Amino acid sequence: MLTSFQDIFAPPRHLILLVIAAWAGLLLTERRAQRHGIETEQINGLAFYSIIGFVIGGRILFAIQNFSAFNKSPASLLAVNPDLFDLTGGLATAVMIGLIYGQRNQLPVWSLLDAFTPFFAALMIGVGFSHLASGTAFGMPTELPWGMELWNARRHPTQIYEIIASASTFALVWIRRPSPYRGVDFLFFTAITAGWHLFLSAFRADSTLVLNGFHREQVLALFTLAACFVLIEWRLTLPDTPQKNSLI
Amino acid sequence: MQRNQRIILYILLLIAGAAWTILIAESTSVAATQGISAPQAGFTAPDFSLKTPNGETYTLSELKGHAVLVNLWATWCPPCRAEMPAIERMYQEYKDRGFIVLAVNMTSQDDAFEVVPFIEQHAITFPVLLDETNTVATLYQLRSLPSSYFIDRNGIISEVVIGGPMSEALLRTNIERIIP
Numbered sequence: 001m002l003t004s005f006q007d008i009f010a011p012p013r014h015l016i017l018l019v020i021a022a023w024a025g026l027l028l029t030e031r032r033a034q035r036h037g038i039e040t041e042q043i044n045g046l047a048f049y050s051i052i053g054f055v056i057g058g059r060i061l062f063a064i065q066n067f068s069a070f071n072k073s074p075a076s077l078l079a080v081n082p083d084l085f086d087l088t089g090g091l092a093t094a095v096m097i098g099l100i101y102g103q104r105n106q107l108p109v110w111s112l113l114d115a116f117t118p119f120f121a122a123l124m125i126g127v128g129f130s131h132l133a134s135g136t137a138f139g140m141p142t143e144l145p146w147g148m149e150l151w152n153a154r155r156h157p158t159q160i161y162e163i164i165a166s167a168s169t170f171a172l173v174w175i176r177r178p179s180p181y182r183g184v185d186f187l188f189f190t191a192i193t194a195g196w197h198l199f200l201s202a203f204r205a206d207s208t209l210v211l212n213g214f215h216r217e218q219v220l221a222l223f224t225l226a227a228c229f230v231l232i233e234w235r236l237t238l239p240d241t242p243q244k245n246s247l248i
Numbered sequence: 249m250q251r252n253q254r255i256i257l258y259i260l261l262l263i264a265g266a267a268w269t270i271l272i273a274e275s276t277s278v279a280a281t282q283g284i285s286a287p288q289a290g291f292t293a294p295d296f297s298l299k300t301p302n303g304e305t306y307t308l309s310e311l312k313g314h315a316v317l318v319n320l321w322a323t324w325c326p327p328c329r330a331e332m333p334a335i336e337r338m339y340q341e342y343k344d345r346g347f348i349v350l351a352v353n354m355t356s357q358d359d360a361f362e363v364v365p366f367i368e369q370h371a372i373t374f375p376v377l378l379d380e381t382n383t384v385a386t387l388y389q390l391r392s393l394p395s396s397y398f399i400d401r402n403g404i405i406s407e408v409v410i411g412g413p414m415s416e417a418l419l420r421t422n423i424e425r426i427i428p
Contacts, residue, residue, distance in 0.1 A: 010391035011410040069420035076417030083409055084418050135288060151286035198265045202272040206290060213273040222265050229258040233251070 002132075002148070009133035012082060017133060021126020022051075025119035028174075035178055036115040038107060043115065046101045050094040057093020062086040110183030110235070117189045121170040124193060128163035137162065140205045156203040165196040183235045191228035197221040287388040289408055293318065293399045294387040298352065298377035301364050306350060306375050309403065314346045315426040316399040317419075320379075320390055322354045323362040328394040331413035332370050338419045339374045346401070346428045349374035354393065356382040400426040 009017055026047055033043045062085050063070045063077055070076055076084065102112050131137040139147075139156030147154040169192050179185050198221035201207060207215040249257075285292040293316075297307040308316065319335060321328035332351075339349045353363050355378040367376050379385060388395065396414060398407040407422045 007391060012392070063417075066417065066421045066424075069417040069424065072420065073416035076415035079415030079417065081409075081412075081415050081418045083407075084415065084421075138288070151288050151291060152284055153286075195261070195265075199268065202268065209273075214269060215272060218269040218272065222262070222269055225265060226262055229262070233254070236251075 006133055006135070009130075011134045014130040014133035015082060017130045018123070018126045021123050021129070022119070025122030025126075028118040028122060029116055032118055033115045036111045036182075038111060038115045042105055042107060045105075046098055046107075046112070047119075049101050050098045053097035054090040054094035057097075058085040058087060058090025061089025061093070065089075108182060110186070113183060113186035114178070117173055117186045118170070120186075121166070121173045121189055124166035125163060125170060128159055128166050131162060132159035136206065138205055139203050155205065158200060158204050161200050161203065165200060166193070169193055169196070181235050181238070184232060187228045187232045187235065191225055191232070194221045194224040194228060198225060287397065287405070287408070289405050291405055292403050293397060293405050296352075296384050296387060298379060298384065300375050300377055301367070304375070306377055308350065308399075311348055311350075312403050313401050313428065314348045315342075315401060315423060315428060317347070317349045317423070318388075318397040318399060319349060319351045320354060320384065320388060320393060320395045321351055322358040322393055323366050324358060325393040327412035329366075331394060332372060334414060334416045334419055336370065336372055336374070337416065338423060342423055342427065343374075347423055351376045352379050352384050353377065354382075354385055354390070355380045356385070398422040398426050401428045 026043070029047075030040045030043050033040060059077065065086060098112070099109065101107075102109055135150055137159055138150050139158035139161075141147075141153045142156045143154070144156070146157060148157045148160075149155075169189065172192065173185070173189050176185075176188070179188070198218055201215050201217035201221065204215070204217070207217055210216045210219060283292070285294045287294060293308060295307070295309040297305060299305050308318070317335070319328075319331075321332075323329070335349055335351070339347065351372070351374060353376055355363070360378065360380070363376065363378065366372075377384075384390075388397070392410050394412045394414075396409040396412070397405050398409075400406050406426045409418065409422070
């Protein structure tokens with residue numbers, strides 16, 4: 001079954017899984033948006049402009065970083081190669097456009113983040129499935145009985161760990177009663193996600209090692225977790241944050 | 249939960265997270281992919297030895313010290329055909345800096361009689377190798393054509409590009425990363 005899945009969604013088709021997850025996440029976000037005082041049209045508008053920003057921003061920032069390559073063949077700027085893409089640049093552009101859209105439509109940032117939490121949670125499941133299909137984010141060699149054959153070794157099925165963790169996080173986010181404080185739902189999701197990344201990244205064999213052997217993903221997750229705790233406490237102490245249409 | 253209880257919980261979680269990070273760092277001081285050969289970025293490129301239509305033999309492991317692009321292709325595959333001129337241009341531009349292209353034709357899934365006319369038609373000057381027994385396709389766990397592997401001078405795969413056609417900018421970016 002796993003082999004069939006990997007054959008069907010072998011790269012570059014693994015990107016379809018991300019598109020499906022994003023689409024499903026957006027549908028779920030639409031269903032819950034009004035709880036956070038945001039209209040469906042506003043969700044769709046923000047998603048539309050952010051996705052365009054993600055695609056264009058990712059390509060342009062990649063081109064800037066590899067200016068000499070594009071300078072010699074500028075037509076490549078329009079090439080249909082998903083590899084010509086800077087993920088961080090794409091995400092940063094999408095966030096910036098989202099913020100501008102939110103400001104123009106007078107949407108509170110923390111409520112927006114809360115509204116989009118199901119989208120982020122669904123997308124994380126898609127990322128896990130796309131890792132499984134492409135064989136990236138692979139695990140350390142192991143003798144454990146649930147290890148799987150990948151890249152000529154029996155390895156921790158880190159992609160399956162990732163799918164289970166992200167699906168559980170999604171379930172938790174979906175069934176949990178919304179917090180009356182703006183931003184806490186999003187920060188709760190981010191903290192949980194950072195927590196399992198911190199734990200599971202230890203089993204990955206493709207980690208970049210920084211500062212004398214620390215896994216970069218673990219270090220980032222630890223800092224994200226600490227930031228989430230500080231921000232949650234800050235949001236809970238603000239007197240004017242309860243959001244519109246809260247269930248509590 | 250009271251605020252004080254939450255703060256104690258946060259501190260305990262962060263201490264546990266930091267301890268776990270340190271513990272893992274101490275147990276993994278070397279790259280986990282070292283010494284293993286697999287068709288994935290970070291691993292040693294699986295070795296092979298194949299012949300050109302003229303009977304000349306090329307062995308990947310003998311090309312250490314060079315930047316190598318292994319391109320798996322077939323004459324019936326439109327993106328493979330489309331990216332060949334760009335690969336040839338890059339080969340001409342970088343060959344003096346130690347860049348080599350090994351274009352491995354999936355001969356077991358292709359028409360062997362089409363290969364030489366294709367080479368002549370596209371004026372290809374880099375080595376085109378014939379995989380008549382599906383050896384490289386199996387070693388590289390081929391799922392899609394074209395598949396390209398950018399290999400650095402130590403024989404480590406730096407980048408894998410599945411699908412195509414690759415643009416000149418993509419080729420140039422990846423070649424610049426592996427050039428000696």
